[in-house]
Every structure is written in C-alpha cells, then in structure tokens.
Amino acid sequence: MIVRDAADADLAGILEIYNDVIRTSTAVYAVEPVSIDERRAWLLARRERGFPVLVACDASQVLGFASFGDWRGTWNGYRYTVEHTVHVRADVRRRGVGRELVEALIPRARELGKHVMIGGVDATNLDSILFHKRLGFERVAHFREVGRKFGRWLDLVFMQRWLDAPGAQRPD
Numbered sequence: 587m588i589v590r591d592a593a594d595a596d597l598a599g600i601l602e603i604y605n606d607v608i609r610t611s612t613a614v615y616a617v618e619p620v621s622i623d624e625r626r627a628w629l630l631a632r633r634e635r636g637f638p639v640l641v642a643c644d645a646s647q648v649l650g651f652a653s654f655g656d657w658r659g660t661w662n663g664y665r666y667t668v669e670h671t672v673h674v675r676a677d678v679r680r681r682g683v684g685r686e687l688v689e690a691l692i693p694r695a696r697e698l699g700k701h702v703m704i705g706g707v708d709a710t711n712l713d714s715i716l717f718h719k720r721l722g723f724e725r726v727a728h729f730r731e732v733g734r735k736f737g738r739w740l741d742l743v744f745m746q747r748w749l750d751a752p753g754a755q756r757p758d
C-alpha cells in the first residue's frame with residue numbers, strides 16, 4: 587500500500603467509498619449520494635486552497651482517502667486550524683489504512699503552519715472515536731442533536747489534536 591496525493595483518476599474510487607459511507611452510516615451527515623462532478627469540484631477546491639487530498643492505494647484500487655480544509659469557513663482568525671476527513675473502504679478497515687492516511691496528513695498540515703487539527707465525529711461512531719483517540723486526538727466538544735439522518739437526531743463530537751505544542755507562537 588502507498589499513500590500519495592490524489593490524482594483525477596482516483597475520483598471514481600474516492601466516490602465509491604464516500605457514497606458507501608453516506609448510504610450505510612452516520613459518519614457523514616449527507617443523505618443523498620454525491621456525483622463524480624461533486625467530488626471533482628471538491629478535489630479542485632482543495633487543491634486551489636493548497637490543501638492536500640491523499641489516497642491510500644494498492645496495485646489496483648483506492649483503499650481510502652483523507653484530506654483537510656478550513657475549519658468554520660475562511661474566517662481569518664481560524665487560519666491555524668484545519669478540519670480533516672478520513673474514510674476507508676469497508677472491506678479493508680482495521681488494517682492500518684486510516685492510520686497511514688492521518689499520519690501522512692499531519693506533516694502536511696505542519697508544513698502549512700497549522701496549529702490544530704479537528705475531526706467532527708458522529709457521537710455513535712465508536713470506530714472513529716476510538717481510532718482518533720488512538721491517534722492522539724482528544725475529545726473536546728459534544729453538540730447535541732445538531733444533525734438528522736435515518737429518522738433520528740445526531741450528536742456531533744469534536745476531537746482535536748495539536749500539530750505542535752499548546753501555546754506555540756504564530757504571527758497575528
């Protein structure tokens with residue numbers, strides 16, 4: 587398995603994983619499947635902002651993908667914080683793919699001078715909560731009933747990881 591920057595040719599694999607997560611879980615609060623054009627626009631937007639989109643691949647297919655973007659829009663005061671996403675194909679979970687992806691994202695965020703990385707995790711998504719804890723993320727916030735899918739309210743947990751040290755200095 588290798589982890590590398592996503593190419594346009596990876597979009598079909600990314601789409602398949604993403605739509606499977608949308609269809610089968612509350613890991614993403616989207617209800618409808620997305621199109622290849624939506625994923626292409628997303629990839630382009632990330633590239634234009636200078637943010638990475640990484641894929642983990644074996645010889646023939648995309649096993650997972652990860653990225654980060656602005657947290658809470660582009661308000662300037664949040665410029666040292668990013669929000670990441672990571673999804674692994676259902677049949678290859680618990681084999682280290684997610685870990686490799688997030689561990690590859692972290693130096694990319696540091697290179698951009700970022701200070702904090704945040705993941706928004708559905709409160710019932712124990713796999714992801716345990717995964718993020720294992721990777722050094724701390725549970726810092728719990729929002730009640732902010733989402734809705736599959737006929738029920740969803741609580742959202744924020745998990746955060748320092749990319750350097752608490753209190754590290756940055757230009758204002």
Ligand SMILES: CC(C)(COP(=O)(O)OP(=O)(O)OC[C@H]1O[C@@H](n2cnc3c(N)ncnc32)[C@H](O)[C@@H]1OP(=O)(O)O)[C@@H](O)C(=O)NCCC(=O)NCCS
Binds near residue numbers: 675681686705712716
């Ligand atoms: C969450 C997710 C990305 C984790 O990826 P993964 O490739 O399965 O995780 P890894 O194999 O790299 O796990 C790394 C470590 O995290 C922990 N971990 C991961 N999944 C876990 C689980 N289901 N239960 C307990 N611990 C878990 C383990 O400590 C694991 O190390 P180990 O296998 O050596 O014990 C994956 O399950 C996934 O894509 N889920 C569906 C979509 C999703 O929830 N995305 C995240 C949205 S916030």
